[in-house]
Amino acid sequence: MNNQFEPEYVQDLFNKMSGSYERMNYITSFGFSLLWRKQFLKPLKPSGERLAVLDLMTGMGETWHPVKKHFPNSEFTALDFSEGMLGHARRKNENQFQNQVIITNQNALKSNFEDGHFDVVLSAFGLKTFNGEQLEQLAKEVKRILKPGGVFSFIEVSSPKNGLLRTLYKTHLKYVVPFCGRIMLGNPEEYRMLWKYTVLYQNSEQTRRIFEAAGLEVNYESYFGGCASGISGRKS
Numbered sequence: 001m002n003n004q005f006e007p008e009y010v011q012d013l014f015n016k017m018s019g020s021y022e023r024m025n026y027i028t029s030f031g032f033s034l035l036w037r038k039q040f041l042k043p044l045k046p047s048g049e050r051l052a053v054l055d056l057m058t059g060m061g062e063t064w065h066p067v068k069k070h071f072p073n074s075e076f077t078a079l080d081f082s083e084g085m086l087g088h089a090r091r092k093n094e095n096q097f098q099n100q101v102i103i104t105n106q107n108a109l110k111s112n113f114e115d116g117h118f119d120v121v122l123s124a125f126g127l128k129t130f131n132g133e134q135l136e137q138l139a140k141e142v143k144r145i146l147k148p149g150g151v152f153s154f155i156e157v158s159s160p161k162n163g164l165l166r167t168l169y170k171t172h173l174k175y176v177v178p179f180c181g182r183i184m185l186g187n188p189e190e191y192r193m194l195w196k197y198t199v200l201y202q203n204s205e206q207t208r209r210i211f212e213a214a215g216l217e218v219n220y221e222s223y224f225g226g227c228a229s230g231i232s233g234r235k236s
């Protein structure tokens, strides 16, 4: 397997970025990432019921506020495998969520959740560090842990189809983000890797095909001219 997709490599990358990720993410996306984390929930019907909701690749809990607004009474579980990111998530849980979020350190591709446990599975910006084979494992895992009738939504930074937008976005991700990374981290390499993953990921077309092939009902979602894309759908 290409080294950059190995779990240990990805874990190490996010452990190193965990000191600056949230601020960097906000500054370098001009706040778009906040907007997209709200938008990717829109395909899912809001509910005040006690649904079992899972946020995969939760990072520091960047999606938690919009998710809690959408599913206010949910039993909310957050999963990641970077202890660096989860350290921040735990503090957020204590300071802002009365420790109500169930945080678990696991690999999303082989979690220990029971079959059919979740009503909703979500993930923001956690797809790009998977290769095709890993996306197949993810799709099978999402299908396994969703209840029949359960729903999902995923979003990822993508390469827009429009040439001008693509050039601007490429310049931004390839040069501006690592530059900010150097100023804030003293080392732009980790943030340059995010660009490399985005180039390889392209958009959520392959993810859509893979989730469909796994037997899930899938819709394709595009955000801001394709600067982000995703899939939503349900297990029948």
Ligand SMILES: C[S@@+](CC[C@H](N)C(=O)[O-])C[C@H]1O[C@@H](n2cnc3c(N)ncnc32)[C@H](O)[C@@H]1O
Pocket (backbone or CB within 6 Å): 007, 010, 011, 014, 025, 037, 056, 057, 058, 059, 060, 061, 062, 063, 079, 080, 081, 082, 085, 106, 107, 108, 109, 123, 124, 125, 126, 129
């Ligand atoms: C770009 S961050 C996204 C964080 C957050 N969801 C957000 O909206 O900003 C990707 C996260 O996915 C996690 N991750 C990547 N592969 C994973 C895997 N196989 N299992 C669990 N977490 C994983 C990383 O540790 C990292 O925290």
